[in-house]
Amino acid sequence: MKYRKPRGQTISLVLAAHPVSAAAMTAVVTLAAGLSGRPALECLLVAATVLSGQVTVGWLDDVLDRHRDKQAGRLDRPVALGWVDPGTVTFAIAVVVLLLVPLSVANGTYAGVAHLTAVGSVWLYHLWLKRTALSWLPYAVSFGLLPAFLSYGGLGGGMHGSPPTIAMTVLAALLGIGVHFLTVLPDLVQDKETGVRHLPLRIALRTGAPKLLLVSVIWTALVSAGIVTAALTVGLGQ
Incomplete structure (x- = not known):
């Protein structure tokens, strides 16, 4: 593995949380809350709730994939690089979960259950389904629960x-499938070498990665347009 200068524990924990994707997801859901008419205080609660869940997802991914990431020579994974101990990250997950549960419920009982189920679904992806042909399912469930949240x-x-x-x-669930394909496509070579046989890899081996990328981009763009159209016509809630 190539060498990179170690970072401090705090910076390493931040990097291990996949901050870019966590911030993007938080921003999108918070924006959706604001556009649906939620007041500023509720939008702040939504942001804190979603960010907490996303942080645990990023940490869990880095801990579970540390051996694969090390094997693949990843230079953007603090746990695989040895910058932070897996036990420290696991403890951080437990601490944030203690915040995540009350934050989720503070959005309302049904909303809280929807959000916790969505987070749990992505955990299940990293724990098991990531390596199977059902890798798309947790993304569909997780995104599909966001309108309920x-x-x-x-x-x-x-x-x-x-x-x-x-x-x-339905459209949110379909968007989740598109996001799944787009996020794993850059790592297809690493996943193939380390035995992660998720659905996008299985399809790419038959069609080729460029064609699958094109289809995934078109799929995600069309579904996103459908969500905007639905928001302007049928709306978010019944």
């Missing part, structure tokens, strides 16, 4: 809002 959301525990529209739920 937003439509049922409100400030404080209890029941708020209304069920999400079927159109928004």
